[in-house]
Amino acid sequence: MQTLINNYMFVGAVIMFGIGFMILLLHNNLIKKIIGMNIMDTSIFLLFVSLGYIDGKEAPIIVGGVLHHNGYVNPIPTGLMLTGIVVAVSMTAFMLALTIKLYELYGTIELDEIQNIRGG
Template structure:
């Protein structure tokens, strides 16, 4: 059992991080913390992807000394996917932070529960 965990340590870590991020995005009332949790969630997926793409004793697929032997390099696609994922996650984070700023301007708090209370008070 333990050896299985150690063998799959990246996948296990990724799953735990994903669960942590997931629950916080779902349940935490503070919007800024939700953004942080969302980033944790996405990073866990990138960790899984990067760890799956790594093969020990091979290097990144960058040709330097003219050796084009594919067995020396790892598959570059997972790294490409992680990069794409980071771009998506950065832009979504920026968008949500801008949105939260607007919401703070309207209600003076970043706590979703307080915002909902305030909305009720104002009769919106």
């Protein structure tokens, strides 16, 4: 139980990923699927940022002298997550644009109704 309490960020990331994955699986609405994908993205960002954090170390911002190289947190995971956030926002915009085009073409954003209209 103590391990679970100490790793609450990891547990939260896994639960969020599961929620997003279940939304993707269980809903036919494209907007809900996009929301599920965003929840999954956010859980991955939470996981990697919590992995990159080391208690007792400082951000690599030099103010008032340089510490030993072991005194700083590695900035690469944070930079990668910022890049991931930009990619996730771009993909969300692209998926929303495709959803708008599907709505204009079929008049619905429900996947089962689109399949019925297409005859599949």
